[in-house]
Amino acid sequence: MTSTGNFLQQFTDYGERPSLSSEEVSVWKDQITAQPYRNYLYSYPHKTAYREFQPPVSLEQLWLNEPAETFFLYMHIPFCGARCGFCNLFTLPDKRADVHARYVDALERQARQWSAFTGHKPFARFAVGGGTPTLLAAPQLSRLFRIAREIMGLDTSRASISVETSPETISEEKLAILKENTVDRVSMGIQSFVAAESAAIYRPQNPEVVYQALELLGQYKFPILNLDLIYGLPGQTVESWLYSLGQALLHEPQEIFIYPLYTREHTIVKPGDLLRQQDLRHDCYTAACRLLAEHGYRQYSMRRFAKEEAGTDKSILDYSCQEEGMVGLGCGARSYTREVHYASRYGVSRKATESIIADYVAAERYDTADYGITLSLAEQKRRFILKALLHSEGLRLADYSGRFSASLWDNHPELILLLESGLGELQTEGREGILRLTSEGLGYSDSIGDWFISGDIRDRMQGFILP
Numbered sequence: 001m002t003s004t005g006n007f008l009q010q011f012t013d014y015g016e017r018p019s020l021s022s023e024e025v026s027v028w029k030d031q032i033t034a035q036p037y038r039n040y041l042y043s044y045p046h047k048t049a050y051r052e053f054q055p056p057v058s059l060e061q062l063w064l065n066e067p068a069e070t071f072f073l074y075m076h077i078p079f080c081g082a083r084c085g086f087c088n089l090f091t092l093p094d095k096r097a098d099v100h101a102r103y104v105d106a107l108e109r110q111a112r113q114w115s116a117f118t119g120h121k122p123f124a125r126f127a128v129g130g131g132t133p134t135l136l137a138a139p140q141l142s143r144l145f146r147i148a149r150e151i152m153g154l155d156t157s158r159a160s161i162s163v164e165t166s167p168e169t170i171s172e173e174k175l176a177i178l179k180e181n182t183v184d185r186v187s188m189g190i191q192s193f194v195a196a197e198s199a200a201i202y203r204p205q206n207p208e209v210v211y212q213a214l215e216l217l218g219q220y221k222f223p224i225l226n227l228d229l230i231y232g233l234p235g236q237t238v239e240s241w242l243y244s245l246g247q248a249l250l251h252e253p254q255e256i257f258i259y260p261l262y263t264r265e266h267t268i269v270k271p272g273d274l275l276r277q278q279d280l281r282h283d284c285y286t287a288a289c290r291l292l293a294e295h296g297y298r299q300y301s302m303r304r305f306a307k308e309e310a311g312t313d314k315s316i317l318d319y320s321c322q323e324e325g326m327v328g329l330g331c332g333a334r335s336y337t338r339e340v341h342y343a344s345r346y347g348v349s350r351k352a353t354e355s356i357i358a359d360y361v362a363a364e365r366y367d368t369a370d371y372g373i374t375l376s377l378a379e380q381k382r383r384f385i386l387k388a389l390l391h392s393e394g395l396r397l398a399d400y401s402g403r404f405s406a407s408l409w410d411n412h413p414e415l416i417l418l419l420e421s422g423l424g425e426l427q428t429e430g431r432e433g434i435l436r437l438t439s440e441g442l443g444y445s446d447s448i449g450d451w452f453i454s455g456d457i458r459d460r461m462q463g464f465i466l467p
Contacts, residue, residue, distance in 0.1 A: 020420055029421040032447045036282050037232075037260050041390075041449035043323075044383045045457045047334065047346050048464035049373055056368035057340060060117040066337045068325030070124035070317045073152055073159075075107065075144055076330035077130040078357060081168060082204060090332030090346060091131040092353045097140075102361050104140050104147075107330050110366040111151045118327050119153050124319035126154055127162040131332075134169040141174055145181040152327075156182045158317050162224075164189070167205065167213035175220045184312040185224035185255075186217060192233060192240075193247040200234035201261075214251045223312045225253040231284035232261035234277065241284045242291060249295055254310035257303050258288050260446070285443055301391045302445035323387065331360035335369075338380065342372030345467070352467040373460075377404075381411055382454055390445045394427070394436030408435070423448065 039046075078091045079100060094100075126148055134141065148154040162185040163178055170188075178186065190210055192198050198205040217225060227248045231241045248256060260281045289299065297305040319325075326336040334343040344360060347353045375383065381404055388395035400408045408415065415435065418424025423441035427434045441448065453461075 020416065025417060025420045028417050029423065032421075032423065032444050032451060036444050036447050037262065038447045038450040039453075040260075040262055040446055041386065041453070043334070044386050044449075044453075045341070045373055045375070045379065046461055047343060049457050049460040050341070050343065050346070050371055051373065051460070052371055053342070053369060056370045057342070057372075059114065059367050059369055062337055062340055062369065063117045064120075066325055068121070068320055068338070070122050070319050071118060071325040071327050072125040072127070072319060072323060073123045073148060073154060074126075074326060074328045074333055075128045075133075075148070076328065076333035077103075077128065077133040077136060077144075078330070078332045078353070079103075079130065079135050080132045081135060081166070082202070089131070090344075090348075090353065090356075092350065092357060095135065097137050100136050100140055103331070103357070104136070104143055106361045106363070108143070108147050108151065109364070110329055111147050113366050114327065114329065115151050115153065121325070122317055123152070123154050123159050123327075124317035125160050125162075126156075127164075129162075129164045131164075132166045132169055133163055134165040134174050138171075138173045138177060142177045142181075145177070147329075152329075157314060160184050160312060160314065160316050162187060167210045170213050170216060172216065175216065178222070179220050182314075183222060184314065185226060186222045187226040187228065187255075187257075188213065188217065189228040190244075190248065191228065191230045192236070193244040194236075194240050197233045197236050197240065197244075201230075218251065224255055224306075224310050225251070226255040226257060227251070227253045228257045228259065230259045230261050231288065232279070232281035236280070236284075238280055238283050238287055241280075242287055245288055245291060249291075255304065255306040256292065256297065258285070258305070259303055260285065282443065289439075289443075299392060299439070299442065302442050331357050338375075340369065340372060340374050342369035345371050347467050349467070379454060379457065380404075381406075382452065385412065385415075386449055386452060389424075389435065389437065390449055392436065392442070394434040397433040397435065418448070 076090070079094050080091050081093065081095060083091065083093050128144055133144070136144075145156075149156065161181065161183045163183050164187045166189055175186075191201070191203060191205075193207055193210065195205070195207055229244055229248060245256075245258075285302075292299070292305045296307060298308055299305050324336055324338050326334070328335040328343065331344050332346075334341060345356050347356050381400075384400065384403060385395055385408070388399075395408070397408050400406075404411070415424070418435070418437070418441065419426060422438060423444060424435060424437050427436055437445065437448070
């Protein structure tokens, strides 16, 4: 049997779109569909491909040459009330107010230094994530917005603003702060409305607290309410999954994100813990797609479903869908320029995370990038393709050729496999050709994204040693 890797090597040696036998296409599609949940590629390259820069990179020079017309400002708050069993994000269970205050002190210190070399272009988006930002006391939460406006130069009337929260951390006081600062989107992680399923992923959550939080959120009428749910939880059935989804729909959120459960050896819930039950994730996904469509939600990616009218009344500045020009403040935040991605070091264990945060808080200077990756032209092309292809908008062939002065098919003829397998299609809008995943293909976004990782990046990811 020919492997996916052999296909990739075979087709990148050709300069024209290849002609494939039906058997070759069938073998490739079987490999993609047999393992739909290989790897969640929410960014490319993944952070496990990052390494120490020698020497460190000057941020002043890096941002001076960034071609993006507008930037994305992100603040990372790496604190949670408890670590969920599936979580491998850079976050630390720590509720101490003094710890939070010292962290925001450091974030403000970083902002004052970074504003000198990122303030020459406007911010089109601002997001606060984590962790759980609303775990912060109200004065510290309010302070984040002052840092964004007064130090970073955020114009809240021209930028879309998003904040993540959890049911047990919201209050009238905190929601009033979000409203006063013209937050457009509040995203609340619920994961499940079934108490036993939440307990199975070590997420202590009383459904009554969730309902109270949703009722309170509804009173503030944010332009976009997003709810996050997870399918494939221990003990979950398709029926119990649809119950949770139905409970979410009762509150008429403008947006719903559905995530398949991923487990890794360094998370609390291990991959072996799920071997005792049937893998129902794809069944849950297809059932959710049907139900959400019946309720008027449009699918924008494998995870995002939204009402057509979801949005804000603000006149938002344009921002590249490729997420270049992303300015990440805080320990654990990633920053993206066209050629360089950088961040603090990555850890998951409590010991490693505490150490990395302590180094960040103790630092006086934040004006160099010490850890990240420099993207070759070939990797910039892969990123451009993936960031467009894994969303329903698709990849405009003219955008690719305009950006790279090259033909998509000459550079990546292996993408013909999408068309010939039925997982992708080439559509025409006006005179433009657009490569899109089909509705079937969107359901296999994670395996398609994993297949498209380059050999060099895969080697770096596999060579990463988690501290």
